[in-house]
Amino acid sequence: MVTPDTSPLLALSDYTIRFATPDGTVKAVSGLDLTVARGETVAVVGESGSGKSQTFNGVFGLLAGNAETGGQALFEGRDLLTLKPSQLDAVRGDDMAMVFQDPMTALNPAMKIKHQLSETLTVHKGLKRRAAEAEALNMLKKVGIPEAERRIEQYPHELSGGMRQRIVIAMALLCRPKLIVADEPTTALDVTIQAQILDLFRDLTADAGTALVLITHDLGVVAGIADKVVVMYAGRIVEEAPVDALFAKPAMPYTAALIRSIPRVDRDAEAVEPIGGRPPDLVNPPAGCPFHPRCHFAEDKCRQERPLLEAVGPGRRAACWFPYVDAGVTHHQTEPASA
Incomplete structure (x- = not known):
């Protein structure tokens, strides 16, 4: 076996x-x-x-x-x-492949789409040009590009932002x-x-x-x-949790603040709360927890000692001296009220 x-x-x-x-x-x-x-x-x-x-x-x-x-x-x-x-x-x-944020800068404006896609296969998989172009066309269809036969002959500037993003995704998928x-x-x-x-x-x-x-x-x-969410702040992971658990009860006040800042259709616009202050200077980061200058729950320990990223529940880690405080849990409780 x-x-x-x-x-x-x-x-x-x-x-x-x-x-x-x-x-x-x-x-x-x-x-x-x-x-x-x-x-x-x-x-x-x-x-x-x-x-x-x-x-x-x-x-x-x-x-x-x-x-x-x-x-x-x-x-x-x-x-x-x-x-x-x-x-x-x-x-x-x-x-491994990367899909970049701006597809217009990820694509070569002077090359047709078919050449940019097929090049990936000729370099990494050793395919001949015609076979690579046929595979590229097939991938464009898989990612939902309409009229793929026509689009593959076009240049990036002739396509919409959504199409360009799909093409960048297709490029990332070509080599599986x-x-x-x-x-x-x-x-x-x-x-x-x-x-x-x-x-x-x-x-x-x-x-x-x-x-x-x-x-x-x-x-x-x-x-x-x-499946899992990793929350970063000031170059560090400050919380990691399964997605449902994180939304149900964030352990880190920063995570809770991010969630409150998301506009939602089931509440008034006034309910959206921006996070006050600014992220820290990464040349001279503050002592203690890097989030403490913006945290409403910071205490002296938060200002003096940096918390380590440690387990705070099943499959969960947080870098906070008082996890779950922003979920209405007593300061020194280190486990959620119901796991």
Whole structure:
């Protein structure tokens, strides 16, 4: 009997990213521990500047030249941070792929769609040009591009934003990768196209067993697609939980504040509460919990000591001295009232 492989597909351990700047060292990601299982959908959420995109740009080797990484980023047991550029090129686009936030900048404006898609297959799978173009056309149909035979002959500027995003997704899917990282894939799209793209991702993980990391600042888009939610703040994970448990009872006041800031059709606009203050300076982050200057529940311990990311319930972690306080739970209770 063959023992199933239960090891994580991606495992980040004590993962750090630093940027050297004239103003000092920017601590973009600090001591991050995260696993992504095979076939799992993980949503990574947080405000702009929280380190979401940089975390995975580092995994793909796409950081700026002034960046320095530390720790480990294991993909199927291989540390991506130690690979040579040629070795990393063999993994990117084949075993793991990224869907970038802006499809117009992800596509070459001077190349027809068929050439951009088929190039992925000729480079990674060794297909001949005609076979690669036929496979590219088939993938365009799978992602719902209407009149695919005509669209594949067009240039990016001739297509709508929704179509361009689908083409970028098609490009990511061509080699049947084991991991897809989608960075804000629905930003600037209308709600109808947004829903269609999320459905496409949902079908992908169900049918192909592909692991999906969805990077977004919007908790609202992850409720129906994610298995697990990772909340980042100031370059650190501050909460991790199964999606239903996180929405039902957030453990971290920052997570609760994010949820309250989401507009909802079942309540008045006045009920939306923006998060006061600003994210911290990552050159000189505050002492203690990085969220304490904006937290209504901060106490002296929060200002003086940084909380570690620790278990606070079944399948849950939080970096907070007083988890669940924002859910109406007594300050020093470290477990939810009902698990």
